[in-house]
Amino acid sequence: MQPRRVEIRFPGTHEGFAQAFDELRQALDREALDAAARYDCELIFEEIVDNIVSHGAVGDRAPDVHVTLEHGGDSIVLTFDDDGVLFDPRGLPDPVPAKSLQEAKIGGFGLMLVRHAASSLDYVRTSEGRNRLTVKVRRRPGPGGTSVSPQPP
């Protein structure tokens, strides 16, 4: 299978995010992905770009964001390149599971979900001063990916 590559460039604003997400979903429509892989691609995009939009601005300037989707055979790779505030997510811990609802924190779940949906996550700060996060989407066996039932607390 010939690898396919889709590039999306947009300002790191809520409007840019919404338009880019539409473009990504249209691109994913053209790929023969199972439901789980499709969901994982959208989840990774949602969480990474939301973080760039929410925390990446340098002063009043929204980051320039460049996302690349590469799909070839069993491999799907998403690369997020932005000129926002330096952000290396690799060393950040996942939230500690809360013992009660009152103690529960409401942040940190985005990166946790990205790690779960990815088979690898690599980061470099480029010589041009840009964040470059490369996420390889995990592939799961089965026609629709895994089936997980809710567990009672």
Place this chain on the structure above:
Amino acid sequence: MQMQLGDAGEGILNVLLVGRLDTPGVDSIETPLTAHLVPRGARAIVDLSQVAFLGSGGIRMFITIARALGRKGGKLVLYGAQPLVAEVLQTTSLNDIVPIRADATAAAAVARG
């Protein structure tokens, strides 16, 4: 993102959510959902069967509403999630702090307490 309210009997509110709980979806539904549930301290069961996507914004929203309801003597129970949405609930361990059940009957039983 759309929301439909119904009566699940015995004072329990059934909330059907339809659409995607991504960032725009949460932005559109969080305020009206909170306004319908929290001031009255509702005991509510939330039908996720027509939620096609759930991200961390939706997890944050459910924790915030469930916590506010708990302070008012109410209760939030989720049910009916599709497998990929259920996987997000499980990955974030939301099921440790917010009850999640397979169907409306089981969810209503928890909401009744």
